[in-house]
Amino acid sequence: MDNKPTLIELQQIGRSFRVGNKSVQAVDGISFTINDGEILCLVGESGCGKTTTGKMIAGLLQPTSGKMLYRGQDLEKIKQQDYRSYRLAVQIVHQDPYASLNPAHTIQDILSAPLLRHNLARNREAARDRARELLQIVDLTPPDDLLDKFPHQLSGGQRQRVSVARALTVNPSFIVADEAVSMVDVSIRVSLLNMLTNLKNTLGVTFLFITHDLALAKYFAWEGRIAVMYLGRLVEIAPTPQLINHSRHPYTQALLAAIPEADPRLTRSKQRVQLRSLDIPSLLNLPSGCTFHPRCPRFEAGLCDKLSPTLVDVGNGTQVACHVVARETGAK
Amino acid sequence: MNTEPVRTSPKEIGKGPKETVLRVDDLWLEYRARRGMVKAVRGVSFDLRRGEALALIGESGSGKTTLGLGLVRLLPRTARVVKGQVIYSRMGQEYDVLSLSKNDLRQFRWKECAMVFQSALNALNPVLRVSEQFADTARAHNMSGGGEAQERAKELLRLVQLDPDRVLRSYPHELSGGMRQRVLIALGLLLDPQIIILDEPTTALDILTQRAVIDVLRSLRDKVEFSLVFISHDLSLAAELADRVATMYAGTIVENGDVFEIFEHPRHPYTEGLIHAVPTVTGELEQLSSIPGSPPDLIELIPGCKFHPRCPYVTQRCREEEPTLVEVSKGHFSACYNWTQVGRTHGQ
Numbered sequence: 001m002d003n004k005p006t007l008i009e010l011q012q013i014g015r016s017f018r019v020g021n022k023s024v025q026a027v028d029g030i031s032f033t034i035n036d037g038e039i040l041c042l043v044g045e046s047g048c049g050k051t052t053t054g055k056m057i058a059g060l061l062q063p064t065s066g067k068m069l070y071r072g073q074d075l076e077k078i079k080q081q082d083y084r085s086y087r088l089a090v091q092i093v094h095q096d097p098y099a100s101l102n103p104a105h106t107i108q109d110i111l112s113a114p115l116l117r118h119n120l121a122r123n124r125e126a127a128r129d130r131a132r133e134l135l136q137i138v139d140l141t142p143p144d145d146l147l148d149k150f151p152h153q154l155s156g157g158q159r160q161r162v163s164v165a166r167a168l169t170v171n172p173s174f175i176v177a178d179e180a181v182s183m184v185d186v187s188i189r190v191s192l193l194n195m196l197t198n199l200k201n202t203l204g205v206t207f208l209f210i211t212h213d214l215a216l217a218k219y220f221a222w223e224g225r226i227a228v229m230y231l232g233r234l235v236e237i238a239p240t241p242q243l244i245n246h247s248r249h250p251y252t253q254a255l256l257a258a259i260p261e262a263d264p265r266l267t268r269s270k271q272r273v274q275l276r277s278l279d280i281p282s283l284l285n286l287p288s289g290c291t292f293h294p295r296c297p298r299f300e301a302g303l304c305d306k307l308s309p310t311l312v313d314v315g316n317g318t319q320v321a322c323h324v325v326a327r328e329t330g331a332k
Numbered sequence: 333m334n335t336e337p338v339r340t341s342p343k344e345i346g347k348g349p350k351e352t353v354l355r356v357d358d359l360w361l362e363y364r365a366r367r368g369m370v371k372a373v374r375g376v377s378f379d380l381r382r383g384e385a386l387a388l389i390g391e392s393g394s395g396k397t398t399l400g401l402g403l404v405r406l407l408p409r410t411a412r413v414v415k416g417q418v419i420y421s422r423m424g425q426e427y428d429v430l431s432l433s434k435n436d437l438r439q440f441r442w443k444e445c446a447m448v449f450q451s452a453l454n455a456l457n458p459v460l461r462v463s464e465q466f467a468d469t470a471r472a473h474n475m476s477g478g479g480e481a482q483e484r485a486k487e488l489l490r491l492v493q494l495d496p497d498r499v500l501r502s503y504p505h506e507l508s509g510g511m512r513q514r515v516l517i518a519l520g521l522l523l524d525p526q527i528i529i530l531d532e533p534t535t536a537l538d539i540l541t542q543r544a545v546i547d548v549l550r551s552l553r554d555k556v557e558f559s560l561v562f563i564s565h566d567l568s569l570a571a572e573l574a575d576r577v578a579t580m581y582a583g584t585i586v587e588n589g590d591v592f593e594i595f596e597h598p599r600h601p602y603t604e605g606l607i608h609a610v611p612t613v614t615g616e617l618e619q620l621s622s623i624p625g626s627p628p629d630l631i632e633l634i635p636g637c638k639f640h641p642r643c644p645y646v647t648q649r650c651r652e653e654e655p656t657l658v659e660v661s662k663g664h665f666s667a668c669y670n671w672t673q674v675g676r677t678h679g680q
Contacts, residue, residue, distance in 0.1 A: 045539060185391040185392055186610060187609050192622075212538070254540060256613060259539055259543075260546060260572045262571050264592050267568060
């Protein structure tokens with residue numbers, strides 16, 4: 001992982017939104033890097049800012065603070081032409097395959113539009129050929145059965161594959177998949193994930209995989225890393241096996257302990273983490289210091305409610321934003 | 333359909349561990365759609381015993397929600413009962429829910445059998461405070477909405493780990509999704525029903541909130557006696573809460589048995605496929621596989637077993653005849669001709 005060049009680097013990225021006359025900090029000063037060919041999973045509960053972060057990385061939203069680098073270049077200062085190549089290189093697959101495909105266009109139209117727009121196909125004929133290839137890549141075979149269909153004629157899983165094929169039209173090096181398999185039935189989810197893994201292996205595509213489901217993140221990113229967000233901040237980032245089996249942040253531990261497992265013996269014998277409160281604070285009125293402190297089982301008065309922790313290295317490739325864990329490991 | 337094996341004969345009632353409170357017998361439901369009739373529930377039979385938690389598991393379009401609505405006769409206008417019975421028993425008395433008069437039905441719903449719907453936000457009246465919602469429900473069932481009902485509401489809210497003083501004064505929008513879900517569960521228990529039906533009780537909730545709801549349901553079952561039917565696409569919820577699991581596919585129950593038995597020795601290829609498609613969080617990486625093909629069409633049903641185009645054990649007979657539930661071991665039923673083969677391919 002270390003010798004791979006850095007694709008995207010976030011430096012203290014933040015994003016606030018106006019709600020009425022208040023300002024909501026949806027993402028607050030997060031930093032991480034994504035290397036070429038890597039899989040990074042962004043995990044967290046609803047409202048933690050994971051989708052906002054994904055959109056900023058895909059260039060669909062501008063950060064309100066911080067700096068984002070694409071292949072070492074600051075996206076704020078980048079030339080028009082380079083910005084265009086960044087936007088082409090980074091594609092996003094949205095959560096809802098029922099909303100993200102234009103219902104009035106056939107699959108061929110959907111796939112041809114970007115090909116023709118970006119001169120990746122000379123004419124409609126060539127575009128149709130390429131569309132056929134792309135459908136094959138996403139395991140929609142035989143492609144000729146699908147090209148002239150409309151999205152409503154496809155199942156959810158098929159639609160999501162079309163969304164992935166559309167993202168692939170412009171030969172991206174990086175795909176942001178935002179809850180890309182959440183709306184697909186369980187029985188076909190794994191095949192969709194396996195198809196995405198194949199894209200990584202055969203085309204070398206880098207992935208940012210955004211999900212609320214740690215089990216899916218574990219399955220998809222076993223060789224990558226998982227980053228956990230809570231209320232707009234990054235609380236832990238670690239190689240997947242490390243995070244799953246030896247998580248350090250109390251929030252990650254609480255999440256892992258709370259997840260029900262599809263195995264009655266396992267799930268009924270899991271150790272629970274008792275939280276101090278079940279209430280999720282509002283983004284409009286965040287707790288002081290560490291935002292997890294009102295719920296945290298390891299809360300220390302005078303420390304956690306006063307100072308906001310920063311991400312520190314605690315070994316094994318793990319970074320954690322927690323005063324107590326940092327002190328235990330002697331990290332600065 | 334031959335449904336004999338799942339039925340409990342009247343003689344067994346009261347003899348076994350617990351008596352049957354709800355018996356569904358060869359129930360067929362369908363509804364009109366533009367393309368034709370959707371055969372959403374096809375010959376479903378099962379028993380629910382007192383104090384038992386039964387999970388109805390299936391993917392979207394398996395007919396599980398239609399079945400749930402059918403049990404309390406809340407089907408939309410476009411739906412109809414083709415045939416079958418839903419027998420409810422209390423103190424030795426039996427009645428068919430499907431032939432109750434309007435008035436008796438009103439009493440049956442909520443007093444005998446409460447249903448908590450999928451979307452907790454939409455199920456509560458947005459312009460009423462929680463206390464008024466409790467009072468309303470009480471009054472609709474000839475109880476006074478005042479003192480007694482409010483006391484009971486407080487007690488129930490405490491049972492679902494909510495602060496009654498704060499919650500009773502709140503409007504639904506002032507509560508989080510998990511709190512609303514717990515309010516609904518408490519509201520469901522208000523009239524002390526024998527049965528509660530929960531449709532996707534934790535689906536839209538965050539992990540920690542979901543955990544709170546699961547724990548509440550579990551502790552409630554220890555403290556209050558009621559039978560629970562929950563409908564979910566989520567296998568892990570069944571693993572957490574169910575005593576018995578029934579898997580639904582294409583409108584019918586294809587497997588039914590004890591929760592441990594179902595997860596450890598599934599005897600229907602669809603259940604087996606589902607279990608192997610869901611990752612667990614704990615431990616090392618496991619091998620997963622999806623079920624090939626796509627979900628069944630409930631309008632134009634294929635002949636034979638509805639699962640056969642996706643089944644790894646398919647034989648000629650499966651393409652021609654639809655199997656019915658047979659008892660494969662004590663209390664474990666599977667609708668598969670090749671159930672003895674199931675479990676071999678994954679070699680676990």
